[in-house]
Amino acid sequence: RRLADAAARLQVMQLSQYNAMGEAERASEKVMSELLEHLRSQYDYIIIDCGLKHELLTVNALVGSDYCIIPVQAHFIPEVLELVKSVQEKFNPKLQIAGILLTMYQSRPQLCRSVRESVRDIYGETSHVFERPIEYSIKVAECPAAGQSIFDYAPKNAAAESYRSLAEEVLALG
Numbered sequence: 001r002r003l004a005d006a007a008a009r010l011q012v013m014q015l016s017q018y019n020a021m022g023e024a025e026r027a028s029e030k031v032m033s034e035l036l037e038h039l040r041s042q043y044d045y046i047i048i049d050c051g052l053k054h055e056l057l058t059v060n061a062l063v064g065s066d067y068c069i070i071p072v073q074a075h076f077i078p079e080v081l082e083l084v085k086s087v088q089e090k091f092n093p094k095l096q097i098a099g100i101l102l103t104m105y106q107s108r109p110q111l112c113r114s115v116r117e118s119v120r121d122i123y124g125e126t127s128h129v130f131e132r133p134i135e136y137s138i139k140v141a142e143c144p145a146a147g148q149s150i151f152d153y154a155p156k157n158a159a160a161e162s163y164r165s166l167a168e169e170v171l172a173l174g
Contacts, residue, residue, distance in 0.1 A: 028056060029091055033064035052080050062087040067098040069130075069170075072119055097127055098173060101166065105133035128173070132165040 032048075039046060048061040052071070062068060062084060070080050088095050100123055106112050112133075120129050135158035143153035150160045 027091075029059050029063050032057075032060035033092075036064040052083075054079075054083050058083070059087060059091075062095055063091040065092070065095060067096050069098050070100045070127075071103045071134075072100055072115070073102075073104050098170065099128035099130050101130045102133035104136045105162075106136045130166060130169055132162055132169070134162040134166065135159045 036046060048065065050058050050061045052058065068084060070084070084095065084097060100119055102112075102116055102119065105116070116133065123129060137154070137157050137159035139154040139157045140150055140159045143150050146153050150157065150163060154160055
């Protein structure tokens with residue numbers, strides 16, 4: 001609960017606001033990292049789902065993480081890689097890319113198949129590309145409104161199966 005509250009505050013908090021609150025001596029990029037330190041011993045895994053933009057919440061998530069998974073629809077990968085490299089250099093040299101994950105995937109359109117092949121060709125030798133993409137499903141968009149996870153809302157849906165496969169692959173990676 002405290003972590004969720006802190007993340008919500010970080011979403012709306014700008015660096016200037018943070019500094020104006022008398023916290024100038026603390027790096028605003030490390031707020032989540034400090035909160036997570038108190039939770040690490042209680043969990044095997046802590047998953048933080050956030051946007052890909054260079055925003056304070058995303059930077060905080062990367063600074064507080066050991067690994068990150070880079071989601072890819074059809075683009076954004078160079079921007080995200082630059083953000084990860086920047087966080088590694090400035091704040092968290094231990095941050096590693098666990099892999100690249102294709103999301104909102106549809107097997108029929110040629111574009112999706114082409115992006116999948118391109119990601120494997122370009123990044124497959126230097127980064128892990130997760131085997132099964134996350135299938136596109138409107139159910140994923142509906143489940144937050146229902147207050148349920150995809151596993152409760154539509155457990156047999158292709159997207160739920162994709163997320164199960166991702167979890168198994170992440171656990172297998174160690």
